[in-house]
Amino acid sequence: MCTSIVYSSNNHHYFGRNLDLEISFGEHPVITPRNYEFQYRKLPNKKAKYAMVGMAIVEDNYPLYFDASNEEGLGIAGLNFDGPCHYFPENAEKNNVTPFELIPYLLSQCTTVAEVKDALKDVSLVNINFSEKLPLSPLHWLMADKTGESIVVESTLSGLHVYDNPVHVLTNNPEFPGQLRNLANYSNIAPAQPKNTLVPGVDLNLYSRGLGTHFLPGGMDSASRFVKIAFVRAHSPQGNNELSSVTNYFHILHSVEQPKGTDEVGPNSYEYTIYSDGTNLETGTFYYTNYENNQINAIELNKENLNGDELTDYKLIEKQTINYQN
Numbered sequence: 616m617c618t619s620i621v622y623s624s625n626n627h628h629y630f631g632r633n634l635d636l637e638i639s640f641g642e643h644p645v646i647t648p649r650n651y652e653f654q655y656r657k658l659p660n661k662k663a664k665y666a667m668v669g670m671a672i673v674e675d676n677y678p679l680y681f682d683a684s685n686e687e688g689l690g691i692a693g694l695n696f697d698g699p700c701h702y703f704p705e706n707a708e709k710n711n712v713t714p715f716e717l718i719p720y721l722l723s724q725c726t727t728v729a730e731v732k733d734a735l736k737d738v739s740l741v742n743i744n745f746s747e748k749l750p751l752s753p754l755h756w757l758m759a760d761k762t763g764e765s766i767v768v769e770s771t772l773s774g775l776h777v778y779d780n781p782v783h784v785l786t787n788n789p790e791f792p793g794q795l796r797n798l799a800n801y802s803n804i805a806p807a808q809p810k811n812t813l814v815p816g817v818d819l820n821l822y823s824r825g826l827g828t829h830f831l832p833g834g835m836d837s838a839s840r841f842v843k844i845a846f847v848r849a850h851s852p853q854g855n856n857e858l859s860s861v862t863n864y865f866h867i868l869h870s871v872e873q874p875k876g877t878d879e880v881g882p883n884s885y886e887y888t889i890y891s892d893g894t895n896l897e898t899g900t901f902y903y904t905n906y907e908n909n910q911i912n913a914i915e916l917n918k919e920n921l922n923g924d925e926l927t928d929y930k931l932i933e934k935q936t937i938n939y940q941n
């Protein structure tokens with residue numbers, strides 16, 4: 616499972632995700648500069664107009680981004696969408712973009728969600744594998760910009776759907792309208808203690824703090840995480856500087872992280888939160904933590920020469936640092 620969010624704080628917007636899986640692909644932070652030439656399968660090759668930073672694996676010098684944001688403050692994350700997801704054969708009337716090209720295609724030419732919506736009108740997601748070793752994966756995407764607006768993009772049998780996202784979070788199945796509908800079942804969850812409407816007039820002993828969240832789902836499944844992250848995000852305070860905003864951002868994502876051993880996907884195999892990342896869409900600073908190392912690491916997009924044509928890879932820092940005090 617995975618979870619992606621946009622968090623707005625102190626006039627800044629932070630966008631990123633938890634990657635939950637049982638194996639790592641060896642993903643790490645990668646910067647694509649403006650003059651890197653993307654080779655498309657069904658479209659003419661094109662230089663990236665805007666530089667981008669995110670988590671990727673690099674295969675044949677191609678950045679296969681899991682999630683990324685560009686220098687203009689547009690961010691996109693791909694999350695598993697196995698079942699409803701459907702990609703199409705080549706369509707002569709459309710711009711045929713493969714799912715693994717979608718993040719580079721949009722981030723290299725768009726600056727806002729409004730521009731993405733426009734670009735997607737002409738796009739069909741074509742079913743072409745990256746390679747035999749890396750076949751297509753069924754994904755849907757959360758996309759956000761620095762106005763704080765976000766959309767969800769899903770390709771199903773009935774076509775390519777673009778949904779405005781009023782709750783600014785995404786997990787996995789079911790389709791986005793179903794996830795939104797399900798929130799109604801939890802609409803009375805609150806940070807405050809509940810009022811007794813069960814047996815009016817009876818003095819119920821509110822034996823614990825936090826009873827307003829007693830029925831907040833806590834499961835690892837996608838529907839539970841959608842409700843929980845929507846709640847936590849909606850009630851999260853804003854920070855008053857970069858440090859407190861980033862700290863809050865990671866607390867929100869970590870509220871639905873999966874510890875090892877809690878989500879069995881096969882014999883002796885467990886999905887867990889491999890990494891959590893987030894980019895400040897105003898400044899282009901990319902932050903991440905990972906399972907082994909929960910210190911926050913950062914890479915500043917604007918510190919690099921963004922006019923180059925070569926990818927820059929960063930080693931994932933996986934060593935936990937304990938700050939001994941005596």
Ligand SMILES: C[C@H](CCC(=O)NCCS(=O)(=O)O)[C@H]1CC[C@H]2[C@@H]3[C@H](O)C[C@@H]4C[C@H](O)CC[C@]4(C)[C@H]3C[C@H](O)[C@]12C
Pocket residue numbers: 616617634635636640672679680681682693694695696697715744745749750751752753754787788
């Ligand atoms: C599986 C990952 C999403 C995590 C997630 O949602 N897990 C939930 C699983 S489930 O609902 O519980 O079944 C997705 C996110 C990004 C994906 C990767 C990126 O799209 C980049 C390439 C794209 C290639 O086509 C396939 C390999 C790949 C390297 C993808 C493998 C895999 O599908 C990734 C890693």
